Amino acid sequence: MAIVMDGNGRWATDRGISRAEGHRAGGRALADVVQGALEIGLSHLTVYAFSTENWKRASAEVAALTDMVREHIEDEEHLRYDVRLRWAGSPDGLPLDLVDALVHHEHLTRHRTGLTFTVCVNYGGRAELAQAAGAIARAAVAGQVDPARISEHQLARYLPLPDLPDVDLLWRTGGERRTSNFLPWQSTYAELLFTDGYWPDVDRRDLWRAMTSYAQRQRRYGAAPPGPQLPPGQRP
Incomplete structure (x- = not known):
């Protein structure tokens, strides 16, 4: 599952408090959702924490x-459980201590086999694809790849996190109906779920409801739905 955690600022504005307080409340909601993912046995959870477009916001925000x-990384709550932390995004412009914390905890939890929790920080989907294209172009120049035989599976191996699986369900809170440059390669066939509530009001029960909604959908990947079953010997 992948989540666009939207609505922290609007949640705070509705309550007459600072947007910073909204983001702190969003962090508490995320901690509860991670616990819910562990409880239900989810294998991969990827969240959009900070996009490359977020640099356009005020410096305080x-x-x-x-x-x-x-704060979510350094409180080390996830270290008490079987959580593998991963980071997707660029270090450019991020505070050095945040980059160090992300890299440190990614290394510290690298052998864990429970929930893989990927945090997208300073992440942009198009930038990720451009990075992969650049890497495969360099491999072609070096003679390691035949440009005439590049497949989508081969390109996927040059993504920054090539082992990140395709997204089954992409969920966005906050009432917006767009994916906002989040995991464009991995979410090509994802089911989409948009809910109106703001992220700080979310808890693990909302995660479970989202997963229940997904389980009730029929996925065909381009195939036609099965036809009605006919009695033996009867032709359609």
């Missing part, structure tokens, strides 16, 4: 967003 990520 950018600091609040990065602080929320840092």
Whole structure:
């Protein structure tokens, strides 16, 4: 599952408090959702914590967003459980201590086999695809790849996290109906779920409801639905 955690700022504005407080509340909601993912046995959870477009926001809000990520990582709650932490995104422009914390905890939990929790920080989907294209172009120049035989599976191996599986369900809170440059390669066939509630109001029960909604959908990947069963010997 992948989640766009939207609505922290609007949640705070509705309550007459700072947007920074909204992001802190969003961090608490994320902690509860991670616990819910562990309880239900989810194998992969990927969240959009800070996009490359978020740099356009006021500096105080950018600091609040990065602080929320840092606090979530450094409280080390996830170290008590079988959680493998991964980071997707670029270090460019991020506070050095945040980059160090992400890299440290990614290394510290690298052998864990429970929930793989990927945090997208300073992440952009198009930038990720451009990075993969650049890497495979360099491999072609070096003679390691035949440009005439590049397949989608081969390109996927050059993504920054090539082993990140395809997304089954992409869930966005906050009432918006778009994916906002989040995991464009991995979510090509994802089921989409958009809910109106703001992220700080979410808890593990909402995660479970989202997963129940997904389980009730029929996925065909381009195939036609099965026809009605006919009695033996009867032709359609």
